[in-house]
Amino acid sequence: MKIKIGIWLLFLMLGVSLQAQLEFTGFYQNWLAIRAVEEYDIMLIRNRVRLDGNLYGETLGAYFSLDVRNDGTNDESDFEISLREAYVDLYFSNVEFRLGKQQVVWGKADGVFINDIVSPLDMRMFLLQDFDNIRMGISMAKANLYLGNWTLEGLWIPKFEPWHFAKAGSDWEFTLGLPADTVWGPWGWEMVEELPYIFHVNDEKLPENSLENSEFGFKLATFLLGADISLLYLDGYADHPVVEDDSVTMIIDPELGVPTQIDTYITPFYYRSPMYGLNFSRPVFSTVIRGELGYFAARRFSDLNMQILISDYFQSMLGLDFTGPWGSSVSLQAIHSQIMDYQSGMVDDETEQMATVMLSGSFLRETVIASLLGLADVNEDAGLGRLDVSYAWSDALKISLGGFFLWGNEDTLFGQFSENDNIYLKIKYSF
Amino acid sequence: MKHILIFLIMCSLGWGQMTGREIMEKTDALPEPNDAVSTVKMSLIKSKKGKTRKRMREIRRFQVYYKEGELKSKSLIRFLKPAEVKGTSLLMWEYRGGKDDDQWLYLPAMQKVKRIVAREKSSEFMGSDFTYEDMGGRNIDEDSYKLLEEEELFGENCYRVEAIPIKNGSSYSRREVWVSKDSWMVRKVHYFNKKGKLVKILSIPELHKDGDYWTVDKMVMESVKKSHKTILEMKDVQYNSGIDEWRFTERGLRRK
Numbered sequence: 001m002k003i004k005i006g007i008w009l010l011f012l013m014l015g016v017s018l019q020a021q022l023e024f025t026g027f028y029q030n031w032l033a034i035r036a037v038e039e040y041d042i043m044l045i046r047n048r049v050r051l052d053g054n055l056y057g058e059t060l061g062a063y064f065s066l067d068v069r070n071d072g073t074n075d076e077s078d079f080e081i082s083l084r085e086a087y088v089d090l091y092f093s094n095v096e097f098r099l100g101k102q103q104v105v106w107g108k109a110d111g112v113f114i115n116d117i118v119s120p121l122d123m124r125m126f127l128l129q130d131f132d133n134i135r136m137g138i139s140m141a142k143a144n145l146y147l148g149n150w151t152l153e154g155l156w157i158p159k160f161e162p163w164h165f166a167k168a169g170s171d172w173e174f175t176l177g178l179p180a181d182t183v184w185g186p187w188g189w190e191m192v193e194e195l196p197y198i199f200h201v202n203d204e205k206l207p208e209n210s211l212e213n214s215e216f217g218f219k220l221a222t223f224l225l226g227a228d229i230s231l232l233y234l235d236g237y238a239d240h241p242v243v244e245d246d247s248v249t250m251i252i253d254p255e256l257g258v259p260t261q262i263d264t265y266i267t268p269f270y271y272r273s274p275m276y277g278l279n280f281s282r283p284v285f286s287t288v289i290r291g292e293l294g295y296f297a298a299r300r301f302s303d304l305n306m307q308i309l310i311s312d313y314f315q316s317m318l319g320l321d322f323t324g325p326w327g328s329s330v331s332l333q334a335i336h337s338q339i340m341d342y343q344s345g346m347v348d349d350e351t352e353q354m355a356t357v358m359l360s361g362s363f364l365r366e367t368v369i370a371s372l373l374g375l376a377d378v379n380e381d382a383g384l385g386r387l388d389v390s391y392a393w394s395d396a397l398k399i400s401l402g403g404f405f406l407w408g409n410e411d412t413l414f415g416q417f418s419e420n421d422n423i424y425l426k427i428k429y430s431f
Numbered sequence: 432m433k434h435i436l437i438f439l440i441m442c443s444l445g446w447g448q449m450t451g452r453e454i455m456e457k458t459d460a461l462p463e464p465n466d467a468v469s470t471v472k473m474s475l476i477k478s479k480k481g482k483t484r485k486r487m488r489e490i491r492r493f494q495v496y497y498k499e500g501e502l503k504s505k506s507l508i509r510f511l512k513p514a515e516v517k518g519t520s521l522l523m524w525e526y527r528g529g530k531d532d533d534q535w536l537y538l539p540a541m542q543k544v545k546r547i548v549a550r551e552k553s554s555e556f557m558g559s560d561f562t563y564e565d566m567g568g569r570n571i572d573e574d575s576y577k578l579l580e581e582e583e584l585f586g587e588n589c590y591r592v593e594a595i596p597i598k599n600g601s602s603y604s605r606r607e608v609w610v611s612k613d614s615w616m617v618r619k620v621h622y623f624n625k626k627g628k629l630v631k632i633l634s635i636p637e638l639h640k641d642g643d644y645w646t647v648d649k650m651v652m653e654s655v656k657k658s659h660k661t662i663l664e665m666k667d668v669q670y671n672s673g674i675d676e677w678r679f680t681e682r683g684l685r686r687k
Binding site: 025027054056061063091096104105131135144151221226228283285286288321323324325327362365366367392395396398428430431 | 513538543555558659682
């Protein structure tokens with residue numbers, strides 16, 4: 001079967017190459033990041049080469065994006081070659097198909113991902129990656145039907161792909177756990193004094209490959225009364241796992257007969273949670289108003305006893321983009337999240353609010369672009385800021401200087417990385 | 432003898448001569464195609480202390496014009512160069528009756544279509560010496576006109592017409608426009624700022640007629656005080672090729 005598919009694809013590629021133009025583009029990038037808090041060590045020396053191949057014609061097209069990356073720090077290096085995307089396009093008068101490894105972007109929000117959940121994220125550097133590199137391609141079949149102002153997009157994903165997280169021990173390992181000062185034993189009583197509470201994370205449990213476990217979704221988009229509107233539906237897996245405890249071991253002091261350490265073995269697992277979404281954007285005078293509403297059925301949440309509780313979940317984003325003089329712009333976003341059926345003991349808050357701001361301006365005939373990005377968790381007084389100034393030395397060479405700053409308590413999403421403030425220099429040569 | 436004298440007096444008073452408005456109406460009445468496709472090479476040239484620095488942009492432009500109805504035109508601009516922005520595309524729907532344009536921007540690296548609002552008319556277009564106002568052109572009724580004189584330019588006899596905005600809203604206090612007597616095409620424009628100072632000079636040294644339509648092959652916009660100029664060169668121009676309507680939708684924005 002695989003051989004047949006391979007021959008078919010080869011044939012298709014040959015057909016494409018005979019009728020279409022072939023083009024290669026890409027870039028080389030060096031990214032040096034130095035920690036801006038004590039130790040002041042080199043956090044990252046990343047060398048990346050990207051090669052994109054593009055075949056395009058009237059009825060057929062094909063594309064691949066090859067990424068070669070080497071990350072080095074003071075004491076280790078990490079080398080990776082990956083095929084970010086590789087797909088074939090078929091064009092008909094009112095229908096288009098895209099088959100292969102690809103990215104699908106469904107969101108209107110910048111820097112946050114509410115309805116934009118089709119393509120998994122590469123979170124190995126949390127949110128510090130360039131946003132154009134943070135999504136990962138996955139194998140899928142996608143079809144678009146065009147009827148006047150209406151577009152119906154359907155997609156089928158045979159195999160679920162989870163987000164990628166940083167490996168244990170790296171700067172960007174997610175360390176969020178239970179609050180240290182209110183540890184509840186799994187047997188149901190409150191510990192009177194703090195104990196070493198050690199989590200052992202088992203390999204994550206992925207859904208088995210089967211037709212039943214495949215994902216599918218639809219997007220219906222139109223242009224109505226000056227607004228871009230999309231209705232979305234995705235029957236798939238939640239993009240990050242919940243954990244449940246497999247076993248708990250309590251170590252007891254043999255002399256005193258009191259517990260001295262608790263070892264908990266947890267297993268991350270993925271589960272299905274259908275998403276119903278609405279996106280919109282519309283200009284009003286010199287401002288674009290955009291938004292996302294996402295309703296997620298049967299979301300799983302851990303409680304303090306490492307039990308799984310089920311509730312629907314709702315997220316919304318309202319954004320405003322202002323365009324100013326001299327190439328300046330301001331984007332503001334307010335994000336609200338709500339657990340619809342909140343139950344006591346849930347680790348997550350019932351409601352969460354986030355705000356983002358993006359200021360940017362271009363100078364010297366768009367050769368210098370300065371931007372300030374801020375993401376703030378309003379509930380937790382935590383967040384992330386990025387200041388970036390880039391200069392286009394020539395049409396091909398761009399140099400960027402900037403810094404990332406993270407703040408908040410260590411038990412918050414952003415605060416867990418507060419030791420990772422860094423300043424960076426990026427040099428990018430495009431060809 | 433008496434009749435000759437009357438004729439000479441009438442001539443000196445401008446009898447028989449076209450008015451500035453009539454000249455601009457001739458320009459405005461030049462035939463327009465139903466659609467056009469072209470590749471535009473844009474060179475941004477900075478000269479300072481004898482040194483010259485050049486940056487290049489290249490775009491493919493698709494445009495369709497509507498003779499009637501709410502929509503005036505739709506255009507799709509796709510960046511071909513430089514490499515870093517290749518594939519970035521801008522879709523614009525222009526309306527009659529003063530309604531704001533609808534605009535969408537496609538960023539291929541993000542694979543995202545963003546709704547945007549038109550930049551201020553006085554903003555630079557892609558870092559060039561052209562502003563969005565310069566690129567968009569002006570409706571003939573937005574200015575009052577006065578014929579200043581006749582001059583030879585690029586080997587052609589031209590009318591030199593002064594155009595002054597009737598209402599506020601333009602970045603310029605006035606323009607002087609050279610219009611060819613032969614083709615009725617604009618060959619040169621002087622732009623004056625609100626203080627009445629000459630700030631930019633547009634020259635159109637090369638053009639040709641392709642069937643019913645005049646095509647500008649090259650135009651140069653020079654900023655007088657900034658030692659900077661932008662050269663636009665058009666190539667692969669096609670008229671009335673019957674561009675599919677879907678080119679001017681999100682589908683067209685995303686299509687490679």
